Amino acid sequence: MEEASKKRVFSGIQPTGGFTLGNYLGALKNWKNIQDEYECVYSVVDLHALTVRNDPATLRRQIREACAMLLALGIDPHKSILFVQSHVSAHAELSWLLSCYTQFGELSRMTQFKDKSQKHPDNINAGLFTYPVLMAADILLYDTDVVPVGADQKQHVELTRDVAIRFNGLYGDTFRVPEPLFTRVAARVMSLQDPAAKMSKSDPNENARIMLSDSSEAIVRKIKRAVTDSGSEVCRGEGKQGVENLMSIYGGVTGRSFEEIEEEFRGRGYGDFKAAVADAVVAELQPLQQEYQRILSDRGYLDGVLKEGSERASSIARKVLSRAQKRIGINIFR
Numbered sequence: 333m334e335e336a337s338k339k340r341v342f343s344g345i346q347p348t349g350g351f352t353l354g355n356y357l358g359a360l361k362n363w364k365n366i367q368d369e370y371e372c373v374y375s376v377v378d379l380h381a382l383t384v385r386n387d388p389a390t391l392r393r394q395i396r397e398a399c400a401m402l403l404a405l406g407i408d409p410h411k412s413i414l415f416v417q418s419h420v421s422a423h424a425e426l427s428w429l430l431s432c433y434t435q436f437g438e439l440s441r442m443t444q445f446k447d448k449s450q451k452h453p454d455n456i457n458a459g460l461f462t463y464p465v466l467m468a469a470d471i472l473l474y475d476t477d478v479v480p481v482g483a484d485q486k487q488h489v490e491l492t493r494d495v496a497i498r499f500n501g502l503y504g505d506t507f508r509v510p511e512p513l514f515t516r517v518a519a520r521v522m523s524l525q526d527p528a529a530k531m532s533k534s535d536p537n538e539n540a541r542i543m544l545s546d547s548s549e550a551i552v553r554k555i556k557r558a559v560t561d562s563g564s565e566v567c568r569g570e571g572k573q574g575v576e577n578l579m580s581i582y583g584g585v586t587g588r589s590f591e592e593i594e595e596e597f598r599g600r601g602y603g604d605f606k607a608a609v610a611d612a613v614v615a616e617l618q619p620l621q622q623e624y625q626r627i628l629s630d631r632g633y634l635d636g637v638l639k640e641g642s643e644r645a646s647s648i649a650r651k652v653l654s655r656a657q658k659r660i661g662i663n664i665f666r
């Protein structure tokens with residue numbers, strides 16, 4: 333009874349390059365927290381990762397690592413569906429159908445495509461261009477109500493809505509039109525070396541980011557070296573982006589508001605503050621890392637969870653795919 337009344341969430345994350353503290357505070361911690369309120373479907377989107385070149389052995393390892401990390405940080409396979417995108421072939425199938433209802437012009441306007449093709453001018457492949465269509469397929473296959481995403485993915489969710497509305501307009505109600513969900517805890521974590529840029533796993537400067545797999549020593553060192561600014565007060569304000577970034581990290585981990593943090597560190601310098609931030613991050617990540625190692629070394633358990641996840645995901649996705657195929661006029665035997 334209760335199950336049926338819950339709204340469905342879908343979200344995805346790429347397996348390559350590991351997860352940063354920014355991924356965790358900005359998205360993944362929220363993935364964990366909404367599991368009781370929503371019926372959640374979470375996917376490790378390995379097909380999306382193919383838009384850049386990957387070493388096959390590394391990719392294979394990173395897919396398992398990403399899944400183990402999601403389980404370690406609290407995605408509960410008894411509550412939510414966790415699966416690897418390529419294990420459910422309906423994603424690639426619906427993606428093709430939707431690409432015939434998405435305009436070249438629309439995809440050309442995607443800012444992520446423009447950014448990425450500037451960054452990799454030697455490999456502007458068609459997959460990079462149609463990336464948002466595959467993402468639309470991900471979302472629409474699960475009759476998704478809400479999609480928790482960061483601000484950088486908002487345009488892709490809007491495109492998903494446009495395509496769903498267009499398809500429904502042509503063939504009658506087929507797809508549920510999803511809403512984006514932005515996290516309430518506004519933890520947009522920035523680079524530790526340049527607080528004007530987002531903390532990114534592809535930043536060439538390792539000190540700019542904290543990875544969820546970083547050792548405690550590395551975390552302490554990186555936070556100690558994080559750029560702050562002249563002045564010594566722990567507060568927000570003009571020219572204080574470095575400190576503000578550390579404040580949102582601290583707030584993201586401890587649940588404290590900016591005001592509470594300013595209060596806590598009034599009259600104390602950056603040194604004290606950075607030590608407290610480092611302690612809090614280490615305390616949050618240490619148990620998670622132990623759990624991660626445990627799960628990663630239990631291949632039977634991990635693969636079992638993923639197998640079951642893909643079966644559950646498939647049974648939902650197949651129905652939606654077949655509904656769309658019939659509407660269009662293919663799938664003539666069913």
Ligand code: TRP
Nearest residue numbers: 342343344345346377467470471
């Ligand atoms: N494009 C998303 C990102 O880079 C990942 C993603 C793929 C996704 N499919 C999705 C996110 C579906 C939400 C819903 O962050």
